[in-house]
Amino acid sequence: MLRHLMSPMDFSVDELSRLMDLAGDIERNPKKYAHACDGKILATLFYEPSTRTRLSFESAMLRLGGKTLGFATADSSSAAKGESVSDTIRMISCYTDICAMRHPKEGAALVASAKAKIPVINAGDGGHQHPTQTLTDMLTIRSLKGRLDNLTIGLCGDLKFGRTVHSLIKSLVRYENVRFVLISPEELRIPSYIRDDVLEKGGIEYKEVRQLESVMPELDLLYMTRVQKERFFNEEDYVRLKDFYILDKKKMDLAKPDMLVLHPLPRVNEISIEVDDDPRAVYFQQGQYGVYVRMALILSLLFPEEYKVLEQEG
Numbered sequence: 001m002l003r004h005l006m007s008p009m010d011f012s013v014d015e016l017s018r019l020m021d022l023a024g025d026i027e028r029n030p031k032k033y034a035h036a037c038d039g040k041i042l043a044t045l046f047y048e049p050s051t052r053t054r055l056s057f058e059s060a061m062l063r064l065g066g067k068t069l070g071f072a073t074a075d076s077s078s079a080a081k082g083e084s085v086s087d088t089i090r091m092i093s094c095y096t097d098i099c100a101m102r103h104p105k106e107g108a109a110l111v112a113s114a115k116a117k118i119p120v121i122n123a124g125d126g127g128h129q130h131p132t133q134t135l136t137d138m139l140t141i142r143s144l145k146g147r148l149d150n151l152t153i154g155l156c157g158d159l160k161f162g163r164t165v166h167s168l169i170k171s172l173v174r175y176e177n178v179r180f181v182l183i184s185p186e187e188l189r190i191p192s193y194i195r196d197d198v199l200e201k202g203g204i205e206y207k208e209v210r211q212l213e214s215v216m217p218e219l220d221l222l223y224m225t226r227v228q229k230e231r232f233f234n235e236e237d238y239v240r241l242k243d244f245y246i247l248d249k250k251k252m253d254l255a256k257p258d259m260l261v262l263h264p265l266p267r268v269n270e271i272s273i274e275v276d277d278d279p280r281a282v283y284f285q286q287g288q289y290g291v292y293v294r295m296a297l298i299l300s301l302l303f304p305e306e307y308k309v310l311e312q313e314g
């Protein structure tokens with residue numbers, strides 16, 4: 001059966017656990033997988049800017065022995081001529097075996113998956129979801145913290161437009177005793193479809209605060225985010241809010257000695273570079289886990305029977 005990845009919720013907790021186990025095995029034994037995708041092609045269809053996500057997908061496929069093709073901007077594709085995502089994916093299904101798509105419109109990857117003959121991976125759809133960043137975040141947390149349960153997680157910055165935050169919360173609420181501290185200015189609070197439909201409905205413990213300093217001591221993880229300039233309706237609001245939080249050494253002094261700082265990157269000003277040398281700052285390491293987990297994802301979607309990460313239906 002053809003499986004896609006639109007949201008981290010598409011995979012059960014058991015499937016995620018097996019996926020992360022596979023990523024771990026790839027990390028320890030890269031040679032074993034160096035030809036696993038010989039003869040296969042990954043398409044990267046990026047209608048919106050990206051450095052990490054697109055290149056980590058390409059790196060993942062190349063490290064598996066496969067090849068890649070695609071485009072990095074909408075205006076270098078037929079989208080500039082008015083072609084629909086549905087038509088593009090029908091063609092891409094003839095050229096490649098699997099595809100990662102990023103699009104500024106919420107739901108674009110879902111539309112593509114309905115017409116695709118190959119697995120489609122949502123590499124970010126507008127302000128909605130970013131499941132492979134969540135897989136990256138989860139593998140980082142599981143590898144460096146040793147668990148995904150019993151955690152107090154601070155999410156700080158643009159919780160309104162930050163799709164990585166939405167995906168991460170939706171995924172982590174499935175683990176035991178996970179508590180969220182949502183740190184944002186009033187204008188960038190978490191959307192109600194997360195607060196009401198996920199946190200409230202699920203009976204998950206959370207609080208919303210404006211100030212970062214006062215909650216630092218209680219956090220096991222701090223997930224910093226960039227204010228999403230491209231999703232603002234006016235420049236003035238962006239300029240007013242962009243430097244609302246700046247994590248610096250002084251604030252790090254308030255944190256637990258084993259608290260981890262994550263960030264999906266790119267960073268703008270929200271983490272001072274003086275924090276980079278702190279052993280608790282793991283945002284560059286996170287990028288490495290992103291390659292392993294995307295390798296595991298490509299293998300699981302392309303060869304479901306061989307890798308047995310995903311449950312087979314029917």
Ligand code: NCD
Binds near residue numbers: 052226264265266
């Ligand atoms: C994130 C994204 O695109 O949502 N970047 C990424 O993929 N690592 C975060 C961001 O752009 O702020």
